[in-house]
Amino acid sequence: MIDNLILGFQTALTPENLLWCLVGVVVGTVIGLLPGLGSTTGVAVLLPLTFAFEPVTALIMLAGIYYGAQYGGTITSVLIATPGEAASVVTTLDGYQMARKGRAGAALAIAAIGSFVAAILSLVLLMAVAPPLAQLAVQFGPVENLAIMTLGLVIVVTFQGGKLVRGAMMAALGLLLATVGVSTGFGEARFTFGAVELLGGIPFVEVTIGLFALGEVLHQIRVGAAAPIRAGFRDMVISRRDVSKSIPSILRGSGIGFMLGILPGAGSTLASFMAYGIERRVSRNRDQFGRGAIEGVASPESANNAAANANFIPTLSLGIPGGATTAVLLGAFTMYGLQPGPLLFETQPALVWGLLVSFFIGNVVLLLLNLPLAPVFAQMLRVPYGYLYPIILLTSIIGAYAVSNNTFSIWIVVVFGIIGWILKEIDLPLAPLVLGLVLGPLLEKALVQTSAVGDGNLGVVFTSPMAVVVLILCMLLCTGPSILRALRKRSQDPVREHSQVE
């Protein structure tokens, strides 16, 4: 272990590797910042430029882009309610509200701190126990995945508190939209109305840009120009109290993110939603959620970074991609003539440990970069909205076009922008819709697979203790609060009768 670490530091600390690590994380931050352009596209586009490099240098840079993007995605979520990355959608809920109260600096800083802590914790686990964790992860089959996806949906539907029905409605709408396109396993085209562009389904990134960026701009136009936020420098800087308040949230977020990140396919978006949903239930400050609670930023941002790092566990120790971006990275391995697989740790120790140590360095760089920059970015909100909104509109549309080089994407943004605005006007939550759209294909796949495993009988879920436990948890989450309320009422009733007598 110590030998491996020393080897890793020797590899990662060469001037060349340090330089490209720095370049990677900065480029990653910018890519994460731009709506539409995600880390998967970023890594795929920059891949050919790295052929001239040593494999380890190239991978250090490309991985830097990946986790750098997780930091960058937060910035626009907080400032202008436009998530740069799918995993940052849920951050808009409280991050944007914090920004409206002049606390954008604190939100960005806690996101950076949470991301950093989560990254370091998950890296330590990654280095210490990656292979056994990977073995554990493959035990999660279709049945267990189905249970986890259900849990994800239930948590998000119920995190709206009293607005359970509204959350459920929007999640159902998201799931419904997710059925457009070619179905898993059968290859049938559904609800495409002959449009080729819809065969691949309703594209998630464009929907997010429309709902959030365009929807918010339309909403603000109707509400009337708000005064630019004039916050003093004190409010822009994070206070010690903010940090200490957020520590439990960061730790919980890291744990949830790490666990979901190991599972191939679940990914950091689900992790961030689940972390937020759980935080909203257990946090001491839960009443403030949705109104600018710092915990509501700390927890999902920690979760998405932990998940991004945990994604490397199946990737490096089994050669199985943990998510879309790690799939591109695995493709890169082959192009450099490396053989990803269970023996990678043994056959390429310098590469693997150099890469892992570079994650430490990259995350330190990102923290040092993002902390002082947080108040600077927050100053952007001093720009009057009359100037800010055209810029948001322009970057949104360019971002959408960049995803697929296709004008169809722009139409999706426009249509969902209008939908997002209407939903906002009638006070329906957008986040469950987004998660429904993200989870839809995954849930459907798990359902089809579970049915196939059980030869058409979904009762096969009862053969997995793990799935049963998770499903019971789902039921408790749905019915628990109303049962508790009923119990409380009963215990209060005699008191009320008593007071009536008096």
Added chain:
Amino acid sequence: MKSRTNHLAIGAVAAAAVLLAGCSSTGSSAEEFAAPTRATMIVPFAAGGGSDVSGRAVASGLEGVTGLTVTVENREGGAGAVGYSALLGMEGREDVLLASELALVSLPLAQDVSFRSDSFTPIMNLGGDYALLMTAASSEFETCADVVTAAKAERVVTAVTGATGIDEITVSLIEQDQDVEFARVPYESGGEVVAALLGGHVDVAPLNPSEVVGQLESGDLRALCAFTEERYAYEELAAIPTAAEQGIDVAFAQFRGFIAPGGISEDARKYWIEAAEAFADSEQYTDYIESNMMQPNAVYGDEFVAFLDETRADVEAALG
């Protein structure tokens, strides 16, 4: 050194052609073919998959031999339908290519798409990617014949990716040849299937060698047979018997190549075929074939068309 002079020569010719085209563009000879300086390689699948790897290898190979700038563009969705349909809409474009594979043939047979496998201009077939029948190290199966015997008596679960992919076709061919039936669980990528085998969620799965060579080396997965005509020459795979050796008469390959849109000029077709031939002679081609453990089978133009017709007949027979 040789490839560099080659590169320069072609570059110079291309530059001259562009100049000429520029001069004459005011005239009526706009129909005349001018070698492009930039080209796009459409990959109809997501970044990171087998198609993506092949598209990128061809793109950088063509850059090397022609001096063009070839940009790779992933247009994924609908199991390839989105990318191929996009190419259909680019009829006559002489600066666009598409990294093609089995979906070119199987999608029009299985799905309601607007293109047919002869809607395009086939340029080059790179080679064949055969499948191995894989199982977990702890499995009781030792050969493909064992699997078939078991399937006659009980439920044997295999993983397949997509309803028209190479795994589905391979499994269907075994079923037809041996008169058995397998239960199928659908997955979306080779990586997911490897995880399913390791976790014991499926009994067997057909996978390409490049997807499993890591697990073969470590001994976590075992190859039962190869659906090839002859045994592999690659050292890591030479010991794997063919299906035919075990009495199962099935050999089928996923081809990989690239195509241009339909309706391009004869000159343009010739230009791309010449570039493809130069690419096939380069080290990059050999590297691509070997690192992905494919069987080289470089055919161009009309020969590739004939190959596609054969493949279509095979797929039609397999999918019924």
